[in-house]
Amino acid sequence: MFSKKMVSALAIIVLFVFTAVLLPASARHGPRAHPIGGIVFSVIAPVQEGVTRLTGFAVFVWETYFNLVSTSRVNRQLEKDLATARQNANRHREIERENERLRDLLGFARQSRRKVVTALVVAEDPAVWFDAIFINQGTADGVRKGLAVTTPTGIVGKIINAGPNYSQVLLITDRNSAMGARAARTRVRGILEGGHSGQCCFKYVQQKRDVAAGDEIITTGMDRVFPPGLAVGVVTKVIRDPQGMFQEIIVEPHVDFDKLEEVLVILGTDSVLEMDLQ
Amino acid sequence: MNYIIHAAIGLFLLILQTTGPGRFLPLLSGYDLLIPLILFLGLFRPAMEGIIVATVCGVVMDIYSGGPPGLFVSVYLWLFVSSRWVPRYIHVRNFFFLIVICAVGAGFEAAFLWMGAVLGPGRAPEYAFTLGIMLKSVLSAAITGPVIILFCDRILDMAQKWRARRERFV
Numbered sequence: 001m002f003s004k005k006m007v008s009a010l011a012i013i014v015l016f017v018f019t020a021v022l023l024p025a026s027a028r029h030g031p032r033a034h035p036i037g038g039i040v041f042s043v044i045a046p047v048q049e050g051v052t053r054l055t056g057f058a059v060f061v062w063e064t065y066f067n068l069v070s071t072s073r074v075n076r077q078l079e080k081d082l083a084t085a086r087q088n089a090n091r092h093r094e095i096e097r098e099n100e101r102l103r104d105l106l107g108f109a110r111q112s113r114r115k116v117v118t119a120l121v122v123a124e125d126p127a128v129w130f131d132a133i134f135i136n137q138g139t140a141d142g143v144r145k146g147l148a149v150t151t152p153t154g155i156v157g158k159i160i161n162a163g164p165n166y167s168q169v170l171l172i173t174d175r176n177s178a179m180g181a182r183a184a185r186t187r188v189r190g191i192l193e194g195g196h197s198g199q200c201c202f203k204y205v206q207q208k209r210d211v212a213a214g215d216e217i218i219t220t221g222m223d224r225v226f227p228p229g230l231a232v233g234v235v236t237k238v239i240r241d242p243q244g245m246f247q248e249i250i251v252e253p254h255v256d257f258d259k260l261e262e263v264l265v266i267l268g269t270d271s272v273l274e275m276d277l278q
Numbered sequence: 279m280n281y282i283i284h285a286a287i288g289l290f291l292l293i294l295q296t297t298g299p300g301r302f303l304p305l306l307s308g309y310d311l312l313i314p315l316i317l318f319l320g321l322f323r324p325a326m327e328g329i330i331v332a333t334v335c336g337v338v339m340d341i342y343s344g345g346p347p348g349l350f351v352s353v354y355l356w357l358f359v360s361s362r363w364v365p366r367y368i369h370v371r372n373f374f375f376l377i378v379i380c381a382v383g384a385g386f387e388a389a390f391l392w393m394g395a396v397l398g399p400g401r402a403p404e405y406a407f408t409l410g411i412m413l414k415s416v417l418s419a420a421i422t423g424p425v426i427i428l429f430c431d432r433i434l435d436m437a438q439k440w441r442a443r444r445e446r447f448v
Contacts (some may be wrong), residue, residue: 012359019352024397026346034341044289044338051297123296123342126310128411129391129403130344134296160344174344175395175403196407 038163041134045166049122049136056261116264117141119149122166131174131194131257133157137265138165148226148266154254155179155232156263158225167265171257172232173198180220181232186210189220192232195250198257200233202249209247211238217251227266280323283437284331287430288315292338308418309384312339314426316354317383320361322431332358349394353387360386373424380423384415 034040119135137143139162149156149169157177161168170177174194181192181202190205205211215235221228231254239248291311312335319328336351343350364379388411395403403411 015352015355015359018348019356023346023348023352023394026348034347036337037341040338040341044292044342047289048293048297051293055297123293125342125344126292126296126339127343127345127350127391128308128415129395132344134342161341168342168344170344176344196404 034161037161037168038138041138041161041163041166041168045122045134045136045163048134049120052120052122115267117143117267119143119167119263119265121260121263131157131171131177132160133169133171133257133260135167135169135263135265136165138163138167140164142267143167143265146225149263150226150230150266151255151260151263153231155219155226155230156255156257156260159265169263172200172253173257178223179226179232180222181217182220183211183235184216184218186215189222190249192217192251198253199236200251200253202235202251203246205247205249206245207240207242207247211235211247211249213238279437279441280327280434281331283434284315284319284327285334287433288312288331288335288338291315291426292342296342305418305422309415309423310339310387311422311426312354313357313383313387313419314380314423315430316357317361317379317423318427318430320358321365321379321427325362328358328362329355345391345394346397349391353390356390357383357386376424376427377420380427381416381420384419384423385412388412388415 117137119137121133122136123134125132133156135143135149143159144162145159147159149158155172157169157171157174158179159167160170172179172192172194175196177194179192180189182189183202186209188205188209188211191203193201193203195201202211202217213235217232217235219226219228219230219232233251233253235249236252237250239250241248294306295311316328316332316335319331332354333351336354339350339354340347361379361383368375392403392408392412
């Protein structure tokens with residue numbers, strides 16, 4: 001009925017319409033959970049997990065057995081560091097006790113610890129344009145879309161797609177990521193958005209507000225995803241344009257995403273309470 | 279049988295670029311390793327086989343990437359269509375041709391994904407960053423892309439020979 005040329009032309013037209021009309025509409029909404037995402041994760045992610053573990057083991061063998069030459073030198077240095085660390089630990093214990101006493105005096109009720117699950121990073125985003133990772137915990141472990149993912153050093157991102165045993169995490173450095181944040185020193189609030197080259201942008205901070213390089217950025221909890229007071233990163237650059245309304249603030253996240261191996265998923269989205277990961 | 283081989287190669291390439299080995303080999307982490315597979319399908323395989331594999335690869339990559347849905351399906355189908363057109367105008371079949379087509383393919387995908395990132399709700403990538411990624415993609419693809427195409431060709435050839443031998447015995 002139709003010639004081969006006609007079918008080809010029709011296919012090209014369909015592809016063109018898809019690219020020109022549907023794709024921009026899809027792009028405007030950003031990343032979304034795919035209906036068959038869970039099934040695909042269940043098939044591919046276990047293999048990725050195996051390869052990641054195997055690679056980790058190979059790296060471990062390399063570092064453990066082939067670097068023995070430098071071990072004794074490192075050992076001596078570590079002994080010195082340990083002595084210093086012990087002194088510091090004693091001092092910190094004292095400060096902690098003092099802190100506890102002061103908290104009690106001020107009448108602050110100790111907040112209950114939030115439930116978290118530990119997950120292994122099994123893979124990263126195949127496209128260099130987007131920042132996402134895959135972890136080996138899914139809906140079977142209580143993980144669901146919208147939960148916060150963190151490490152003891154700082155915030156990692158949030159779950160955007162959860163399969164039965166694996167989940168996809170959008171990193172805070174991705175351009176589509178946005179969260180409520182504040183400068184810990186001056187309590188100035190803004191929105192922390194993903195930037196480029198592993199950095200973030202602290203946006204919508206008025207010119208008159210006091211934010212300087214070296215300021216710690218923490219979560220506000222107002223986005224109902226991340227609990228308040230969690231460390232995010234440190235301000236590395238502040239650009240004040242006299243013509244503009246807002247400052248341009250670059251934030252370096254505390255988490256080194258290239259070396260990320262294990263993360264914590266915070267189960268529960270109620271962000272009113274303060275969280276204590278330690 | 280051919281579909282299983284393509285799926286296995288695609289899975290192997292996806293795992294290579296998303297897990298440990300890809301991180302330690304910079305030339306393999308600079309661009310999308312499925313591009314050479316799509317180009318191989320476009321240049322050397324029947325149309326229907328190529329369309330099906332390219333679409334499935336695109337869907338899997340869309341699921342696996344943090345980008346908007348449909349982005350990789352479009353890229354792969356356009357790459358496939360373009361690579362089928364190329365032999366009509368360029369009658370060259372050597373290693374240099376593969377280098378050029380891989381580099382162009384990677385550049386095309388980088389430009390397409392940049393467009394996807396710009397159209398998204400997030401912050402648009404900066405020009406220096408974009409240029410850096412494009413250059414890295416094109417260079418990595420020019421160096422390793424032809425090797426992957428030849429690898430795909432060799433695997434398929436081996437599988438076909440094995441199948442022919444088995445059929446002879448049966």
